[in-house]
Amino acid sequence: MASEASGAPVGAPASAPAPAATPAPAGGNRQPTTAAAAASPTATATAPAPASSGSQLTPVQLKAKAKAEKAARRAQVKETRDVAALAAPVPPAGGAASDAKGGAKGKGKQQDGTQGTGAQAQGRPAHPHRPSMSGRRPSILVVEKDVRSGIPECFSHVPMAKRMPASQAHKDVHPAVLAVGQEMATFAIRDSIARLEATLLAFKKVIESYETPKGNSLSRHFVPHALNPQIEYLTECRPMCFSMGNAIRLLKAKVNKFDIDTPEDEAKEGLLGAIDVFIKERVMLAEFVIARNAAAIIKDGEHVLTYGRHRLVEKTLLQASEDGKTFEVSIVDDPYDGGGRELAKALRHAGIRVFYSPNLGGLNAIAHRATNALLGAEAIFANGSLQAPAGTADVAMAVSAQLKKVIALCETINFDRERISVDALTYNEVDPERNTAESFRLLFDNTRDKYISGVVTEFETGSGLSPAQSILALLRKQEDPTIA
Amino acid sequence: MAPSQAGYAPSLDKLLKSLKNHPLEASIDALIFLLTRRQVHGDDCAIATAHILLQVVARSKWNDVDQLLARVQKAGSRLVYAAPDEPVIGNIVRRVLGLIRDEASEERNADDLSESASDIQTLTTSSSPPPRPPPLVRSTTAGGSMSVSKSMFNLLSVADPADLPTGASTPVSQAQPASIQALRSEVIDGIEEIMDEISQADDQIASFAEIQINPGDYVLVYRPSKTVEKFLVKAASKRRFTVFIAGLEPHKKQGAEAPYAALRKKLNAAGVNTVNLASNGLTAYMARVSKVVISAKAVYQNGGLLVDSGSCIAVQAAEAYSKPVIVLCGVYKFCPQDPSEELSWGGVKGNSSAEVSYAEGAEVDELEVENTVTDYVRPEHVDIYLTNLGPQTLHHFAGILADHYKPEEMLLSLQLGEA
Numbered sequence: 077m078a079s080e081a082s083g084a085p086v087g088a089p090a091s092a093p094a095p096a097a098t099p100a101p102a103g104g105n106r107q108p109t110t111a112a113a114a115a116s117p118t119a120t121a122t123a124p125a126p127a128s129s130g131s132q133l134t135p136v137q138l139k140a141k142a143k144a145e146k147a148a149r150r151a152q153v154k155e156t157r158d159v160a161a162l163a164a165p166v167p168p169a170g171g172a173a174s175d176a177k178g179g180a181k182g183k184g185k186q187q188d189g190t191q192g193t194g195a196q197a198q199g200r201p202a203h204p205h206r207p208s209m210s211g212r213r214p215s216i217l218v219v220e221k222d223v224r225s226g227i228p229e230c231f232s233h234v235p236m237a238k239r240m241p242a243s244q245a246h247k248d249v250h251p252a253v254l255a256v257g258q259e260m261a262t263f264a265i266r267d268s269i270a271r272l273e274a275t276l277l278a279f280k281k282v283i284e285s286y287e288t289p290k291g292n293s294l295s296r297h298f299v300p301h302a303l304n305p306q307i308e309y310l311t312e313c314r315p316m317c318f319s320m321g322n323a324i325r326l327l328k329a330k331v332n333k334f335d336i337d338t339p340e341d342e343a344k345e346g347l348l349g350a351i352d353v354f355i356k357e358r359v360m361l362a363e364f365v366i367a368r369n370a371a372a373i374i375k376d377g378e379h380v381l382t383y384g385r386h387r388l389v390e391k392t393l394l395q396a397s398e399d400g401k402t403f404e405v406s407i408v409d410d411p412y413d414g415g416g417r418e419l420a421k422a423l424r425h426a427g428i429r430v431f432y433s434p435n436l437g438g439l440n441a442i443a444h445r446a447t448n449a450l451l452g453a454e455a456i457f458a459n460g461s462l463q464a465p466a467g468t469a470d471v472a473m474a475v476s477a478q479l480k481k482v483i484a485l486c487e488t489i490n491f492d493r494e495r496i497s498v499d500a501l502t503y504n505e506v507d508p509e510r511n512t513a514e515s516f517r518l519l520f521d522n523t524r525d526k527y528i529s530g531v532v533t534e535f536e537t538g539s540g541l542s543p544a545q546s547i548l549a550l551l552r553k554q555e556d557p558t559i560a
Numbered sequence: 561m562a563p564s565q566a567g568y569a570p571s572l573d574k575l576l577k578s579l580k581n582h583p584l585e586a587s588i589d590a591l592i593f594l595l596t597r598r599q600v601h602g603d604d605c606a607i608a609t610a611h612i613l614l615q616v617v618a619r620s621k622w623n624d625v626d627q628l629l630a631r632v633q634k635a636g637s638r639l640v641y642a643a644p645d646e647p648v649i650g651n652i653v654r655r656v657l658g659l660i661r662d663e664a665s666e667e668r669n670a671d672d673l674s675e676s677a678s679d680i681q682t683l684t685t686s687s688s689p690p691p692r693p694p695p696l697v698r699s700t701t702a703g704g705s706m707s708v709s710k711s712m713f714n715l716l717s718v719a720d721p722a723d724l725p726t727g728a729s730t731p732v733s734q735a736q737p738a739s740i741q742a743l744r745s746e747v748i749d750g751i752e753e754i755m756d757e758i759s760q761a762d763d764q765i766a767s768f769a770e771i772q773i774n775p776g777d778y779v780l781v782y783r784p785s786k787t788v789e790k791f792l793v794k795a796a797s798k799r800r801f802t803v804f805i806a807g808l809e810p811h812k813k814q815g816a817e818a819p820y821a822a823l824r825k826k827l828n829a830a831g832v833n834t835v836n837l838a839s840n841g842l843t844a845y846m847a848r849v850s851k852v853v854i855s856a857k858a859v860y861q862n863g864g865l866l867v868d869s870g871s872c873i874a875v876q877a878a879e880a881y882s883k884p885v886i887v888l889c890g891v892y893k894f895c896p897q898d899p900s901e902e903l904s905w906g907g908v909k910g911n912s913s914a915e916v917s918y919a920e921g922a923e924v925d926e927l928e929v930e931n932t933v934t935d936y937v938r939p940e941h942v943d944i945y946l947t948n949l950g951p952q953t954l955h956h957f958a959g960i961l962a963d964h965y966k967p968e969e970m971l972l973s974l975q976l977g978e979a
Contacts, residue, residue: 228835230778230802230848410840411810420927431928435810436840437869438932467841470873473880499847499881510838514818515808517837521844524880 226512234518236506237261237314248305252281257313263508267387268317268454268490273359275310275320276351279327282306283347287340294343295334303328315505318455318463319489323354362487362534367391370450370485370532371399378403378447383471385415386452388485390422393450397426406431406442410467412510412517436470443474448481451523453531455490457497460525460544462486469500469523476527484523484531484544488551491533491544497522572600576611584619588612588635595643598933602646602857602868603786606758606892609639609652614751617656617744625664625743632656645934647858647866647895652754654896654969659750661966663743754892757948761890762790764948769795772886772946776801777850780842782874783807785855787888789823792853796830803827804845806837807870842874846881855888856937860899861961863939863954865889872935875942884943891947894957896965903936 223238239261242254249257256278259265265274286302288294307324310316316324330350334343370392374380380403382389393405405428409416420432433442443449451472455463462468462484472482497503500522507517531544575590582590591612594600600608616635622628636653643649765787773779773795781788781803792803808819818824824834837845852874856865865887867875878885945952952960 228802228833230835412838412840424927429928431930433930433932435870435931436873438930438935440872440935441932442930466839466844469843469880470841470877473843473876477876500844501847504844507838513824513833513835515836515838517839518844521841523843 223508223511226514227506228513228516231501231506231516231518234501234504234506235315236511237263237508238312239508240309240313245309246305248302249309250278250282250285250306252278253306253309257310260310261313261508268319269359269363269387269487271314271317272319272323272489273355276323276355279303279306280348280351283344283351286344293334293336293338294340295331295336295338299328299331303331317490318492318495319487321492322489323358326354327351358487358489358534362489363388363391365534366485366487366532367395369534370483371395371401373448373483373532374401374403376401376403379406379445380404381406381408381442381446381449381471381475382419383408383416383449383451383468384410384413384465385419386465386485388487389450389452390419392485393423393428394426397423397428404429404431406433406446408433408436408439408442408467408471410465411435412507413465436467439471439474440478443471443478443480446475446480448483449475451482451484453484453486453490454520455492456484456486456531456544456547457495457503457522458493458548459496459498460528460548461497462523462525462528462544463497463503463520464523466500466518466521469521469527472523472527476529481529482527484528486531486533488533488535488547491548491551493548493551498524570594570599572604572608576608579611579615584615587615588638592638592642595639595646595649598643601643603648603762605643605646606648606652606890607755609636609649610656610751610755610758612639613653613656614748614755617660617747617751623740625660628660628743628747629657632660645857645866647860647897648893650897651858651892651895654965655754655892656747656751658964658966658969659754660743660747661968663746663750666746667739667743758890758892761892761948762787765888765890765946766790766794768946768950770798772851772853772944772951773799773801774850775799778802778804778848780804780806780837780845780849780852780874780878782842782852782854782871783868784820784823785888787855787890788853791888792823792832793826793830796827796832800831802833802835804835804837804849806839806842806845806874807868808836808838810838810840841877843877843880846877846883849878849881849883851883852878852885853888854885856893857934859887859889859894859945861894861896861957862898863942863945863957864899865937865939865942866899866903867935867937869932869935872937872941875937879941885941886944886946887942888946891949891960891964894947894960894964896961896969899936903934 224232224236227234227236237260240257242258245254245257253275256265256274259274260271265271282302283298286294286298288297303324307316310320327347327350330347331343334346338346366388370388374392374396380393382393382405396403405423407416407420407423407430409432411434416432416434420430423430431442433439449471451462451464451468453462453464453468457463462472464484476482495503500518500520502522503520505519507519510517525544528544530542531547533542533547535542535547570590570593572594575587575594579587591600591608594608595605612635613632616632617628620631622631632653636650636656640650640653769791777799779792779801781792784792784805795801805820805824819836820834824836827834839845854865854867854871854874856867858866860866865871875885939954942954945954947960949960
């Protein structure tokens with residue numbers, strides 16, 4: 077928050093006279109702008125100026141500022157290059173490209189970025205990582221510089237989580253968010269609901285420590301200056317999941333609804349309360365209701381097939397067992413994840429008979445034996461197709477090919493009402509551990525709605541089981557009564 | 561999959577090299593040992609079986625055709641029994657049995673010509689054999705060179721009895737060794753031809769590669785066998801495309817070379833991009849894939865495939881995205897039988913201890929861990945069967961099977977299983 081405080085005084089006094097100064101500087105108004113102009117080069121030399129201050133400078137000052145920044149950047153790049161040259165020759169491609177990009181935009185954030193990559197290039201080689209097989213880059217040092225360089229060209233559009241040194245983050249990022257971002261980048265928090273919950277709790281911390289600068293209103297200032305840097309940082313650590321996107325949209329809507337002169341304390345209280353209600357309703361209650369509804373579908377003597385380990389599936393199976401039902405479970409695992417084994421242990425512990433298959437081999441036989449399949453989803457698209465851990469689609473197809481029920485479990489917060497996806501290459505993520513031609517993996521796949529008999533959500537419907545589209549219709553009608 | 565073979569471990573190469581020095585029974589036992597441990601698996605089974613049967617014909621004691629058939633059948637069924645998930649062994653046994661019957665009937669026909677009636681009794685099979693067409697069908701299918709050599713053998717075999725000075729008065733004991741010797745050498749030649757066919761199959765299949773692979777294709781292969789590797793390398797010499805290699809071993813040993821490094825190096829050198837897909841499911845990539853190429857361990861009469869476990873995931877995903885599936889299989893892999901009921905609903909179970917460590921405690925102990933080594937692919941999922949005789953469809957199967965197996969051997973499946 078110290079940075080927030082130092083950034084505000086530069087922006088705040090200038091904000092009033094600047095609009096007048098830009099078209100035609102009148103005599104009386106000159107004083108504050110020149111002061112800002114004098115201050116800005118020194119500011120950029122010592123620390124990158126906040127992005128907000130750039131918009132309030134005159135073209136001349138902007139030019140001077142950009143020039144100073146460029147000089148600083150050049151020196152920096154040269155420094156990096158010198159260090160790199162000690163170890164190996166550096167192809168100019170990577171550095172020059174980012175340099176040009178930074179120069180064109182002339183923003184503090186961009187400069188921050190180049191600084192970061194330089195630090196990364198020097199710091200990374202210690203990290204034990206396989207060298208890429210692409211063969212274009214001559215040295216390990218340079219290969220490490222761009223973690224995306226190894227991704228095969230046909231998948232180069234797919235985003236990937238990346239570990240970002242905390243020092244590289246925007247200065248406005250809250251420490252709590254920093255921690256969450258790191259956990260997401262390292263996949264310590266991985267499934268969509270856990271990420272959602274962690275994000276919201278961190279945002280609560282952001283709200284608590286937020287102070288509206290003088291002359292501003294929370295409803296106008298909070299989102300662009302306090303919230304957006306956090307979101308940007310989190311997205312950089314790992315592409316946002318749909319539940320996070322939905323929650324952030326609702327949160328922003330809530331902020332925008334505050335009257336411009338709502339007292340800050342009242343607004344903060346309102347936001348914190350809304351987040352609490354949100355977590356309670358859309359996460360905790362949803363989980364409970366889904367487990368209950370889905371457990372009701374399982375009948376005595378059934379044989380349930382599931383893939384990997386999903387929180388909702390686990391809850392459901394344990395709930396059904398608690399309800400006194402006797403059934404068997406086949407777990408098909410993903411050997412690159414291994415969560416299924418943990419699920420197997422948990423279910424064994426509850427006294428359920430478990431068949432465990434370490435990979436998709438023999439899937440047809442397992443599907444033949446099963447009476448239905450319970451699959452956990454990461455998200456559901458507007459066209460009803462499922463985004464779920466890679467391999468789920470294969471399981472769903474095998475089971476539905478034998479005319480057995482395929483039931484997906486998903487909280488409504490994971491529904492996306494705008495995006496449509498018919499294959500797994502449109503919205504996906506590259507596994508950061510396996511991102512080269514030598515070993516490549518996508519995290520998710522896409523299960524078309526025709527392979528899914530129904531989706532269980534926390535919405536009460538007649539049977540607790542409804543096609544994905546009907547839930548979307550319901551959502552659209554209700555327009556989120558909880559927060560918005 | 562078979563564990564990597566250490567320096568001192570028995571291997572097929574060593575076995576084949578030592579065939580001449582060891583007693584016959586020891587060689588058979590050694591191969592059975594390798595088969596049960598799956599140290600010989602896949603395409604090696606066929607050639608190994610042919611080698612062993614060659615030894616059986618060449619070195620075991622037999623006085624007439626019946627004895628020879630019995631010996632081959634006995635050794636064959638032991639091999640089949642040792643590796644029930646390798647039907648190709650049974651195919652080779654059938655081919656060799658059919659070959660012996662063919663040669664024997666030729667011998668008899670030759671004898672008939674020379675009117676040496678006494679020899680018939682010893683050479684023909686016990687009961688009256690069913691009339692069968694002259695064995696020309698096989699020679700037409702196995703390539704031009706074979707038919708030439710075959711006709712030369714016919715010349716010899718006809719000439720042999722004719723050379724004998726007297727027909728009716730010849731003592732049986734004298735005539736036998738000569739004709740048996742002739743039969744032996746002919747059967748050995750026939751087995752060698754089968755071995756040639758097996759070893760050339762991959763190259764012949766690869767020669768169709770440039771027709772099947774088009775520039776810009778994204779080809780998905782699952783655990784590429786030698787057949788698929790040859791096919792890809794051949795295609796790479798003519799075409800620019802991208803290969804996705806799926807079905808890697810998930811638990812890579814520390815310091816081990818990247819999977820399929822040799823193949824990838826070859827393809828990359830030819831300008832073909834390769835991507836190793838370290839993934840369980842394959843549907844995610846199917847939108848990009850333009851065709852799927854797999855090799856079969858065996859092709860059943862109904863067109864269904866016996867494949868390495870996991871290949872059926874690739875095939876199923878291809879089906880969902882309507883991508884063509886090309887199956888590479890030498891004709892020697894065509895089985896004159898249908899898949900067992902058990903197989904068509906499930907794979908053959910393999911070793912599970914590799915997948916779950918029992919050190920993990922009591923919960924794991926009670927798990928029923930399943931790990932399959934083979935899977936079955938239904939015929940409707942296959943678009944092209946690319947054999948050494950060219951691309952085939954399901955409609956040609958009956959013809960191909962009739963060309964390669966005799967009716968007696970087609971019915972052999974049960975006997976082989978019982979041994």
